Amino acid sequence: MNTTVFDKPQQAAAHLEPVIWRKVNRLLVRKALAEFAHERLLRPTLLSTDGAWGHYCWEVPEQGASYRFRARLLALDHWDIDADSIVRQLDGAEAEPDALAFIIEHKQVLGIGDDMMPVYLDEISSTLYGSAYKHTVPSLSAAELTRADFQSVETSMMEGHPCFVANNGRIGFDTADYRSYAPEAASPVRLIWLAVHKDKATFSSTSDLSYQRLLDEELGAAQLADFARQLAARGLNGDDYLLMPAHPWQWFNKLALAFAADVARQNIVCLGYGQDAYLAQQSIRTFYNVSQPGKRYVKTALSILNMGFMRGLSPYYMLATPAINEWIKRHIEADPYLAANGFTILREEAAIGFRNHYYEQGITKDTPYKKMFSALWRENPLPLLAPGQRLMTMASLLHIDAHGRALLPELIRSSGLDAQHWVQRYLTAYLTPLLHCFYAHDLVFMPHGENLILQLENNVPLRAIMKDIAEECAILNPDAVLPEGVQRLAVSVPEELKILSLFTDVFDCFFRFVGAVLDQSGTLPQQAFWREVAQCVLDYQASQPQLADKFARYDLFAPEFTLSCLNRLQLGNNQQMIDLADPAKNLKFAGTLRNPIADYAPR
Template identity: 60%
Template sequence: MNADIANQLYQQPAEAAAHLTPQVWAEANRLLLRKAIAEYAHELIIEPERLGPDQNGFARYQVLSDDAAVCYQFEAQRLALRHWHIEPASIRKLVNGAEQPLDALQFIIECRQRLGIREELLPIYLDEISSTLFGSAFKRMKADAPSSAELADAADFQTIEVAMMEGHPGFVANNGRLGFNAVDYRAYAPEAGSDIRVIWLAVHKAHATFASISTLGYEQLLAEEIGQDTVQRFTRQVSECGVDPADYYFMPAHPWQWFNKLSIAFAGYVAERKIICLDYSSDRYTAQQSIRTFFNTSDRSKRYVKTSLSILNMGFMRGLSPYYMSGTPAINEFIKQLVDGDPFLRANGFTILQEVASMGFRNFHYEAAIPLDTPYKKMFSALWRENPLPLLAPGERLMTMAALLHVDKHGHALLPELIQRSGLGTVPWLRRYLEAYLTPLLHCFYRHDLTFMPHGENLILVLDSHVPVRAIMKDIAEECAILDIEAKARLPERVDRLAVDVPDHFKLLGIFIDVFDGVLRHINQVLVENACCTEDDFWRAVADCVTDYQDAHPEQADKHAHYDMFVPEFLHSCLNRLQLGNNVQMVNLADPASSLKMAGNLANPIAKFRRRVAARVPADALAESLE
């Protein structure tokens, strides 16, 4: 923990909540209520009633509480993919005709029956909403927060990372972080931008496993990450404990995890010298948007470090499985070779950041007590991920793709600033972006049956003159899959878990839900709201991107036809329904498809822009081309 921050807040406790003023709290509630109504309506959890005709694309709507005693009225524009663009200033809460202050927590309680959240989980969800509001208020009170105009020209990747305001665009309770107290928030939250030093521990090899890609060994990793002098110092410390250093690995942990989990839940292992606390790192880091991943600010050439963090956030305890860690580098190496060996992806510039090494520590007490998957088995793991900075050419810079949805505290969006500075029109800029982002995802699916989790935080865009030129994918091992169970027999050992058995009609959801609904739906609103283009302009550009890719690959025509990107509608897999159904563990990681929550179908916004039916090739020719 940053000692200066902690000392200040513990000596002046009121400072921990100094950002919670009536004005900023009212603004945070209004904005979160806008998102709650929009996303719950998007998922058909609530169904707003229209009160009047359209005026300039907007109409008046209302939502009643479960008992119809409370009425929320607002103006909204209905966009593609059942998206609700709500004017926040228009939201009013009426009780017996009298206007009342907006309160996001009270809205959840008033609509709890339709939300369908179980009685025992409701308090946890309310905690997550409160924490989300707490963080929103902090971000809106930051005096040094750069404007969108300033971010558009920011050269430093970390300046942009720290400045992000919203978090996940779909989840309503998206910054729960349950487990952090107010001091922890200021020390470890990405938006706080605090310096963090990880804690190094020596862990006994009887419990710990190290894995790495074939070109990187344990000694080399340590030499590059902490240096030989520190390795020697840690080795002496272990010897002074009366044990053999050769029996131990050196492993980093999040400071919060050491003080709150490892030193207590693993106390027996600490007492038996199976875990030995060594020291804070000499290097300093900043937390990334994913909160448990750190960027090294002391030496910007070093790798990211990602650690287990047992806080509850967006439906999961944010641990790392030691079992998955053992196969993580092998999976990354396989995917890297696949991507780099594909001429089309190589020409496109698409690449991945490899998770090059990992460690996991097994707590045999929890394993013996709990046979099923549980966060208790994921409290102590770490991995190292490649740094994207060495991938840049002169004049290029990095930007998290989440930034395309960023709106600063003054209500100004970043995306229009980028487009304006690029010198391109909106549609030409979009074409460049889609070529960098969507095209490689289409190719991975159609050519390799390979899907990622390509949401904004998992993608890093490379920009040149404010224009995306290529995309870098990260978070590989836990969030990619080969949608062909028969591929398991062809995959190397430790990699075969990539092959999954998914119903055929679910396979394109990796594009339709994760890309169209999860990313492009929100980009469309930003552009329409800022009069950058029309909805038809936007979705026509997406359709053109798909058609251009398919036209360039006629050898895959049968597969394009079978998995048709231009179908009239597709299944709507819902995120908030998942979280509301079980906000402690919303997905069965052993069988993710079984956990999906559907809410009707979504009309495909590119269906009307189908140019033509692609020419078909004989099935035997298709099979030969895909070998």
Template identity: 55%
Template structure:
């Protein structure tokens, strides 16, 4: 099925809003207000006042203006890492003493001055909040799958069944650029089959790179069937063009219709870019939006394409400059990991980005000296599929699923633990061995850091228990931090120099604060595992590794994951400061916002 069946003229206009209604709108607003109060308080943007206590719970209030007549009250527990565990049902808002419905957009406006968002940025941020609410309503009304069902579901059902997006960001499903038809075509939760647009791009303007063992002809013949290849070559020859002068390149359909055909019109007109039509395979959009999974043949590669949609602080393009070295980075890292006895025994691996094409549009390439989203409109890469790696009785899920709750508040991780037959401690220990232990090893052995958040990692499960982990999104998101190992000159961009005391933040922030903080809270709130025991297991995992590897003792002292405190990295502050581009990607460390420190829950286990 191609896009023509979903043209706006044949798409009933009322379908665009069929999932919206008073009850679901009330539910999703309560959820987002709950999240905003919790995360803004965690980042010290809001300072709720404790009014009363009852056991572990406190009643808090927060006002947009001191002594103002609008007040939010709620009950909360303060958990490890200053996590605000708020009971959503207790949140109330009063204006001039009268109860007022919870409204996430109103909350942003009321606290706009406190949030520090500039007026020029405010409309876009409000739009991102609106689209986040729009998507949340769709997920609850039309795509809801219970956690019990998801715990036993296949990979793509789980991928499409996620409802939250990034656990930290409030406006985490912005996708500005998609209209209501696009949403049902390309949002991962819509799970609509997509056919990719294929382009022929001139070798004068585009560069193809790949790992050593894979050349262009072998890649394309494995991705496109003979009939499709023949039709594409026929299209070129009928235009009087030589197919040998072109690379075949996938593009996101939205990008072709909304950007490339128009913005790149000069190169289309001059036949540097030729649209060949749709490929025959069907794909599903993944949580990262710009990545597609082949559902016609799941042994084929993922395809990742640039798409000029604003989502969570960035335009989601792909840099042709980075594409030049992406396969080489993946090849180097794969060789490093494969030769490591500890990682091999642990089963840790990566999904290699095996080939890439980057297209340089001369007007932007020459005219724009600095980094710009306009330079990242037309690139693509191919990434290995995890399915061929699975053994009998193994299945996979995104690690983001570990934080998932369904609309009834049932957590997927609790259902997984129940289905495994293990007690919670044993399950969490297995998970930490599969996920955390390899990250700790890479850090201490190679000074190597990943971006190991939920969407970037695939968990391999056997009998519902994590047995190993597969990391993805390698080319853009790994780094050797103040490292001493030799890195080939062509991939030197992965080497970073930063303040030594900030180096452990790749674990403290990316793992502890941005993932374990939520996982430990979910386990604690559902009475599956007390937070103290969770952090005790984290400590045991790290201590076991350190005991087994005394050769890195000096690094254990310099980079102490049992330190009393570590810096509080505030991600929402980044987005509020600049929701068009949160970080200077050429110098990300200087863009980050650190506000105070967090007490390290591992300190007591030193």
């Protein structure tokens, strides 16, 4: 635990300086204007034009507040707003842009209910708090990040999910927790190890990994002997227990309390901290071993509210997780096209889930209270590297450093390739395998920036490595014949919504921002970027003529596609945006978007 904040309580707010606070509020108001306008919650009025730029005004209904700003409309109704141009007027007088006031002013426009408003304001406050921290602490520049190691890039990201306005809520962390566990704090963390009775816990793994081998490789003989001694000293038989890690916050705030009955009855025995130090990843509940970088990632349940979900892990999902990962990996490797591309996944090789029978008996519906105590181990990508290669989170392609400089243009410059050819290599590594998984296998992932690692050589993308598999992938065919234990992958999705797994998740939620960064920086005009996207799709389709019927049924060159709105989802239910068992039923739509590659449709 970070003791500095408790020794010097002023440190908890040391980064909340007036100049920085004004800066991060302006940036978040810009994002709110841009993303809420993109989702048609706001409809700014064009006052005048200045070349490609327009001068806009948005009058907040019945609030006496208005916003004037300069902006360009890019592909997919992306609002490129000049942050410095934003002028807020309140009852006729100029006022400083204030993100919390913005949300309150727009309560009716955004449809935020009284019961949800306090939590959403907390999420906005926490997002501002974290943004101020990231703009205050020393950090690597965009140019320096093109030469930085994997974890330095991971901990340097300034922004969370590009679409969500409240994207760093982390409700549950206090200010000391923030400095101990937030990815950007880059504080080494030691996990807490617990012995859990086999009557309440279940271990599962891939067919090539045993429980004993996992422990030998992750803990080592000395640590295992120490844990065995602790159990024996209590008069307990170590063979009756499984060993599993927990996030320190989860132990102190949830497990020792909510599972007190199991602790008292020695169904759970706390063995103390492990020896290895870890760094929290962008996904916050996943840890990378920095003491021994060749070891596996560890992912733990973490009962904080962040971006529409309590970040738990279901013990029921954990039971099938290794089998699902093993099946998907074999499925991918057996496909010659994907094998030639190099696309791969990081398998979640082993998992342990612990069931609290009180919550299970007392609550019949799905609830985060049933997902407080599980862990999994994921493969490490480092063994995939050859000499001269490196790894970067794909989220880094959207990174803007504290000085306003974008990483992607610097990365392209450092590669020696021109922007067009670099983008071609990137699309081959990232988009092509997603197209093939969808069209050839009905297989979809959640391929946003944080869920994907790029393997680079001379800063040129070689291949995409997908992670976070079991909870965020699906087979869009309920009749698919799948092995036992893998059946939950098959989901029923309305036919017209299947293609949104590409249009929404790839085009609107990632490429929209990549194209904007390239255009804003003068690296590659947005039209040229989308032309390359279209050419990538055309090249793929030409290579797979046997799939022509599916290309026609799920047409990536359709003139327009349905706008699926993520902020509307979060505003509708910021405790649980979607039901993972039926992800389509909660989606919120707002008209259509013009497809930026429609003009390149094959004739």
